[in-house]
Amino acid sequence: MIALTFITRDGDAVRTEAASGETLLQAGQRAGQPMEGTCGGQMACATCHVLIDPAFLDRLMPPLAEEEDMLDLVPEATRSSRLACQVRVTSELDGLTARLP
Numbered sequence: 001m002i003a004l005t006f007i008t009r010d011g012d013a014v015r016t017e018a019a020s021g022e023t024l025l026q027a028g029q030r031a032g033q034p035m036e037g038t039c040g041g042q043m044a045c046a047t048c049h050v051l052i053d054p055a056f057l058d059r060l061m062p063p064l065a066e067e068e069d070m071l072d073l074v075p076e077a078t079r080s081s082r083l084a085c086q087v088r089v090t091s092e093l094d095g096l097t098a099r100l101p
């Protein structure tokens with residue numbers, strides 16, 4: 001299993017584990033995080049927006065143009081923003097921290 005930490009909007013650290021191949025959205029929802037995932041991973045809602053620990057950004061698959069277009073519409077997006085439905089958890093990401101905006 002791959003260790004992940006979500007930082008809540010209140011600043012609490014919620015530790016969880018995910019299987020390789022799951023999305024960060026699936027792992028976050030299972031850990032009780034308020035990530036709606038309204039569009040079911042179609043890159044159309046941004047309710048799964050998270051801020052990735054910059055130390056891990058380069059280990060993620062780069063975003064598709066559709067993901068970047070969606071993030072462009074998110075006011076609080078930063079350079080470390082990703083749509084959690086598009087981030088596949090791999091062993092490379094062991095120890096990753098993602099903050100809810």
Ligand code: FES
Nearest residue numbers: 037039041046085
């Ligand atoms: Fe809608 Fe990720 S679930 S963009």
